[in-house]
Amino acid sequence: MKLTDAFTFDNGLTLKNRVVMAPMTIGACKADGKVSQDDISYYAKRAEHVGMIITGCACIDPLGEAFENSYRVFDESCIPGLSQLAQTIQHKGAKAILQIYHGGRMVFPDVIKSTPVAPSAIKAPRNFTAQPRALSAKEVDDLMQKFLNAIHYAIQAGFDGVELHGANTYLLQQFVSPHSNRRRDKWGGSANNRMRFSKTLVKKAKKLIADEATKPFILGYRFSPEEIEEPGITLHDTLQLLEQLIIHGIDYLHISSSHVWRSSIRYTDNNEPIIEKIVQKINQRVPLIAVGDIHTKDDVNRIMDANIPLFALGKALLLDPEWPVKIANDRQDEIITIYRDELQHHLALPSRFVQDLRGYLEGDY
Numbered sequence: 001m002k003l004t005d006a007f008t009f010d011n012g013l014t015l016k017n018r019v020v021m022a023p024m025t026i027g028a029c030k031a032d033g034k035v036s037q038d039d040i041s042y043y044a045k046r047a048e049h050v051g052m053i054i055t056g057c058a059c060i061d062p063l064g065e066a067f068e069n070s071y072r073v074f075d076e077s078c079i080p081g082l083s084q085l086a087q088t089i090q091h092k093g094a095k096a097i098l099q100i101y102h103g104g105r106m107v108f109p110d111v112i113k114s115t116p117v118a119p120s121a122i123k124a125p126r127n128f129t130a131q132p133r134a135l136s137a138k139e140v141d142d143l144m145q146k147f148l149n150a151i152h153y154a155i156q157a158g159f160d161g162v163e164l165h166g167a168n169t170y171l172l173q174q175f176v177s178p179h180s181n182r183r184r185d186k187w188g189g190s191a192n193n194r195m196r197f198s199k200t201l202v203k204k205a206k207k208l209i210a211d212e213a214t215k216p217f218i219l220g221y222r223f224s225p226e227e228i229e230e231p232g233i234t235l236h237d238t239l240q241l242l243e244q245l246i247i248h249g250i251d252y253l254h255i256s257s258s259h260v261w262r263s264s265i266r267y268t269d270n271n272e273p274i275i276e277k278i279v280q281k282i283n284q285r286v287p288l289i290a291v292g293d294i295h296t297k298d299d300v301n302r303i304m305d306a307n308i309p310l311f312a313l314g315k316a317l318l319l320d321p322e323w324p325v326k327i328a329n330d331r332q333d334e335i336i337t338i339y340r341d342e343l344q345h346h347l348a349l350p351s352r353f354v355q356d357l358r359g360y361l362e363g364d365y
């Protein structure tokens, strides 16, 4: 397996290579969550050399917004802008995947100008978070429908798929977590009940896609394998969740991790890479996307040797959109590894993004 090998999903969607652009929120949208020219320029620059781009997360409901100036998929007014974004990516030769999310208890109250909602009224143990209120059973049903509506808009806009953002402590993860979900109805309690929102969403989304999509359209799921909270999601929970997602027809799984080979954040005396357990569990039934601190050809070879078919890049593509060709052609010494202001135009990075993340962009590669 090589980086430059094409990859075809079971439904026929083919990527020109194994490189995926990781979803990254850059806060470049218009204030009303519509796609801006800065978004278009940023993605156009990066779409040429990767197989697939997963966009920064798009919010499905006003109470779910964790970021300002980020995509909103609340109603059909989002379709023209998203359509332009999907076409920009596709014309450069990559597949376009829209990541959709709801922030649940992890939103800033100042951003949503209301009380955050969550599976249960349990505050996240983070400084910036506020006390959320518990969603009513009707609100849970409504949110399920809003996720489905967002998938409908993505299909209408011409995307090649959506990724359900079930990671990074947002709402889908909050349903799975025994910390944030203490419900006693069918959405909480047992591990099986805590997984019900995600698996029901996948089941309904597959039906919607089968009914509405007129070309191959994939449904992916991003997950965080563990969480630090006590009680919190364990690897055992995650392996059960992945089994359910596979049974219900997920097209790919995408881990969220700061380092591909990182070990458990819960059992710190265990040095085994978590991803090895995940690869074993998936057992080639669906493709897995690895992520986290991938920078060199050796990093790529180690992933391919482990039979992981796809990998995503965040920082590497922020700093160098040509990373895939430079790696493939053994031009590793030409890769841009640190941000400098004279590169801003070439990298099509929006000014506010550079201003807010300067330390990160100029920091260790």
Ligand SMILES: Cc1cc2nc3c(=O)[nH]c(=O)nc-3n(C[C@H](O)[C@H](O)[C@H](O)COP(=O)(O)O)c2cc1C
Binding pocket: 022, 023, 024, 025, 026, 055, 056, 057, 099, 165, 167, 168, 222, 256, 257, 258, 291, 292, 293, 294, 312, 313, 314, 315, 316, 357
């Ligand atoms: C600026 C920035 C924004 C991000 N936004 C998202 C996001 O919207 N959705 C998501 O799932 N992950 C998000 N992430 C995490 C990345 O997808 C990725 O997992 C992380 O950057 C690790 O990959 P890397 O080491 O290649 O950068 C973001 C990361 C960065 C740096």
